[in-house]
Amino acid sequence: MYNQLSKFGHSVTQLIFGSITLAAVTLASAYVHSHFAATAFAYLVVILLFSLMGSFIASSALSIVSVAALAYLFTPPTFSLRIDDPQDLLVLVAFLTASIVGTHLIRNVRHERETAREIAAKLRHSEADLRDREKRWRAIFEHNPVMYFMVDEVGTVLNVNTFGATQLGYAPEEIVGLSVLKIFRDEDREVVRKCIEACLTDIGQSHTWDIQKVRKDGSVLWVRENAKAMLWADDKPIVLIACEDITERKRTVLALRRSEAHLAQAQELSHTGSFGWNVATGEVFWSRENFRIFEYDPEATPTQQLVLDRTHPEDKASVQDVLDRAFQGEDFEHEYRLLMPDGSVKHIHALARATRTPTGDIEFVGAATDITATKQVEQQLRRSEAYLADAQQLSHTGTWSWDCHRRCFAYRSAEVSRLFGFDPEEPVSLEAIRSRIHPDDLALQQDVQRLAIEQRTGNFEYDFRICLPDGGIRHIHAIAHAVVGSDGSTVELIGTHMDVTEQHAARERLENTLAALRESEQRFRDYAETASDWLWETGPDHLLTQFLEHASAAGVLAKGLIGLPRREIARDVEEEPEKWRQHQATLDAHLPFRDLIYRTVNRNGSPTYVRTSGKPFFDISGNFLGYRGVTTDITAMIRADQAEQELRKAQAELAHVTRVTTLGELTASIAHEVNQPLAAIISNADACLGWMGRETPDLPAARSSVEWIIEDAIRASEVIRRVRAHAKKGEIEMVTIDINDVVKDAITLVTRELANHQVTLRTELAPSLPAILADRVQLQQVIINLVMNGIEAMQAVDDRTRELVIQSSRDDMGRVQLSVTDCGVGIAEDDTDRILDPFFTTKSSGLGMGLSICRSIVEAHGGRLSIVRKQEPGATFQFVLPLHEEVVS
Template sequence: MIPLFQASHRDHRWWEAWARWMRADLAHPSDFLRRLALGWAGGTIALGVIGLVCYKLGLDAVAAESIFLIAIVLISLVGSFTMSIGLCIVAVLYIDFFFIKPTLTFDIQYKQDIPALLTFSIASLAITGLVRHVRMLGETQIEQARLLDLTHDTVIVRDMDGVILFWNFGAEEMYGWRKREAIGKIIHTLLKTRFPVSLDDATDTLLRTGRWEGELIHTRCDGTELVIASRWSLQRNGNGRALATLETGNDVTARKQAEQALRRSQATYLAEAQRLSRTGSFGWNVWSGEVVWSEQTFRIFEFDPHVVPTLELVLQRVHPEDVERFRNTIGDASTHKQDFDFEFRLVLPDGAIKYLHVVAHVMKDEPERLHYAGAVMDVTEARQAEQQLHHAQSELARVTRVTTLGELSASIAHEVGQPLAAIVTSGEACLRWLERQPPEPDEVRAGVMRMVGEGRRATEIVRRIRTLARKDTGQKVPLGLNDVVNDVISLTQREVLSHQVPLRVRLAPLLPPVLGDRVQLQQVLINLVMNGIQAMDGVTGWARELSIETGLTPDGNVRLTVRDCGTGIDPHHAERLFDAFFSTKPHGMGMGLSICRSIIDSHGGKIKVFNNEAHGATFQCVLPPLAKEAA
């Protein structure tokens, strides 16, 4: 291959003419035969003239054979292989005719002349075959050179010192240097090559594997820089010694520019999307401690983008109450190599509080390469909205409780009126005992003690009513569910009596305590009791009864059940029964059962309703005991 690349087209023009002639021969066989006959006749005449001239000059057979051999070689260079073989035979005949005794005849006087003629024949045929082989090689090389010039890719051959041996038309078009200007120059000096790796590393790879490929920066003759996808192939001789490097390449400058533009566009869209969603991204190399932030992450933490982000920098703004949890989460992530997801608060320099939600995923888990990729979301507005929603729900629950208290006004008046009447009665009795002669201080003392007891009872009733009516966010404490039931019974007893509904209470002893808000749980039970009472209004066809029960479920949870004997739940309304503002009552707000479900859900429990087998419906609340909450 190398001699081909060193040759110029001018050196092979006559080979190209011969190649065109041979292609024409294959396309037109009759023309080929005509030329073959003419060539054979011309060659025969030429050889005859050569033989006659040599005979006239008195040359011997050896000298004549040498001249004939030269003539055959020349004829083989321009003629066909068939014609060359025929002329070899003609040359043997002319040598026999002119130079083998007896001369001017085809007879052979001495037998020792026969080997000489055979030797000439073999030599001429061998030379003709070699010439044919050289012509075929020349045709192949010409065709290869032509094909290499047809490609738009660059094809360059350089020796092991980097000197250019071959420079195709594609290289001329791409780099601007003509072939005569490039051949003989050192390629990397001519093109001012910039490598993605060092030239020594690329050469080592080429010698070790026989190939190398990568993207190079080449400079055209006008100074324009091009990005070239280059591929090198090592050429060796038969002994395995490296001879040269075949280098091909194509211009990917436009593609790289488009990719860079796309990346810039994507980065712009990503930055804008992160800004709108208030979500930043980060990378963390656990082993080196290196932290990388996106532009939005700097905005979230309110640090200057030129600051180098570190975990210590983040800790400067973590809320003091969240510092220990932050350290523990980061420490567990680096130790156990697992994803993490948590929330913490920031305290900004102006005192403002931010709520952040951080999620991260392990990208690489190799020695010295534990990497995390994650996202930081500013959820401050969401948390503030949750707080406002909770406040609104608490206010709505309080309004509902006040409304319920209005419905229980008769019961409340009765509950408060009983101790007050007892106090008045005891006071009047004390006055009578004091007016007696002599006074009876023991009776007065007993009467005063009864007055104190009734006063405390009235105070407790008022306290419960004020607790239900006050504006309070609530506080969960350990409490007994049976105590909540007893509080509600005392508040609703008058309502039960006025509707003439028998009340049956079954409280399981030794129930485990639950972690709950007493007022909220009282509100749930009051709503369920009032609904049960109202559901039995107008029922006359069967016995009415309201049942309140407590107990344990098979899985150890605490159960509160309110069962009535009313008309039951319409199946069409069952799925919407706990929806806000849905009510089956003519003047109902539709908030009672919705609030009940919200309260039970916030306590980690479940509330459900189902119709009884005979009459009425059952509401069942299930709450986790304090032991499960702690676990």
């Protein structure tokens, strides 16, 4: 319909424009008085031109209009359709005939041209479609997951698809032109040649065979080849071969056959027989191993009664009960005993699962295992496990197994739990065990485990420490080795943990002893090289045989000492007979002696004091050979000691006065500083007794009170240690700290005091203050003292809120500044200048040491403590401290 409307519109357009053109030609001809024949020719040209637009009807209509115009306007009589001259009528007929024939011819030409154009378009479309189909079929041929080969009658490969070449490890162009026999094993080539000949003999008939092909890398795959011979374009025969890879199928078949053989062997080796039982028909199947276990003839027909006949009398009831439940379709698994004809007993473990046959019958498939040996081994194993557990407990050695895939312990002996401080009867999580490993050793242990998993060979030894709940440290020596699975990866780590704490302590003692021995050896070597002592040696009769005098000490002792005993060299034998009697007894007993001091004379006859030490020496048979030793001139030392004794008397008197003075000041400081934590300890102890004395003791609250007591006790101990250090002028433990952190720590310690005295604490701590170098505990004590003074100053306040303000900031010089402000009674004008002095106090029970100690601490840190005057009630104490860089510089 649309095409018809389109053609009609095209014809109307052609007729309209053609009529307009004819009108224009008519006007032009009339204007120039054109001859009738010329106008007819012009009309014919117009008609033929418009006929090229394709509508024959419109062109015919234009021809008729042209004839009418010629007859009406250009043939006499004019302005009339009547024609008087026969020649004019002949021209008009010729004109009409020529226009219609010409229009018809033009239409035919146009139609043939359009037809040719459509045919050409269809040919082009068919050619493109043919190329696409060829491309698709070639793609299907090339990449179809089946190997395709085209060979000629002599076996040369004419074509091969990409998939087939790839499966064999070749590129297609590597195979084309080769003999197809190249890709088969040598022993199979004759078979292939015969198969190809059979195909060529029976053109068009398919042939199928299974055979092995050889890849380029030498590996082999099984294929099922389907081949057919056909005639090619030049009537030459070719063979088309389609190959299906059946390697996995072949392997499965071979594996199934091996599996069947292995199953029979496995049943024999594992003493496990298989059976089947159709409940509805009563049909029973036994494997050969089942007959052997029950010791029946394999030719016998297996029945339930055969089982009951062999069952131990004590187990027949349970076996019958299992069979009765099996009739209801229940799976079963049970153990029972067999009483054999020779009187021996076998233990059997039977397991069966119920299935439904296609007819709906219940059928059981199961296995019966002879576990007699296992039962015997279990009894021995239980005894061995008991012995092993005792041995592990006695030797403090635990065994374990780590599952590498599940990342958890597959087994852990009771001794392992004991080593880690856990009850072996209670379950313990992996996280709990890891929490007991010393933090410094946890990463090492994990690295060793990772290394053992990666290397998979050899033993791996490492040491680590266990932190026990009571704070003790246990040293463990671990030995592990990897168990490798069938895929070559590590599936399990098996190892032991041995408590070597005592050995570790002994080794440390030995190492310390060896270090001390080496140090002593070096020290005595240095002494021997640098000392100004005399070395001597005596014989078995104690007479001096050698005397080596240091060069710088020549002439100190008298000459002629060789051959004399020590008693004749000394000059104080009669003055101290007991000393020499004991010395002689030591010599007679062949014992070493040390630091024997006696008086002798030098070559000038002046008294000289010496100190000697000796050690006996023996031959390899143990015979006493004499003494070797060293003698030192201590005359100057003796005289210095005498002078020092006189000096020490004078120093003792002075030290007594100093100790009394220092002790008085220190006692007052300790009493003042320890008073606060002791009071808190008493308060918390009372609270703890209250929590414990309830009908149902509140243990969490009591625990909190005890923890507070411990904190206050530690605080008191720290105060005493710091005050003693301050009194002794000891060094301050300076570290880099943030003053805001110190304030927060101090607030934590006085929170209860603030609550007890109904004091509101407000802090205004400036952020991002620079660090200072200070002793944290001493600064905490300063802040606590200032806070406690503020609390005590506000005890009498009843008409306003008891508020304490702690502010931190930077002063004009950029130093860190801290102030504590209370709203108490304030400080009298006369007391302002003395409030920081020692022993000055405005309290009836005070000692006057708190603010003095605070000032000493601040000044020891390079800062200054002061009182800020203000108009409103209360007092403000503030101190400034230098920055970290200032202290360092």
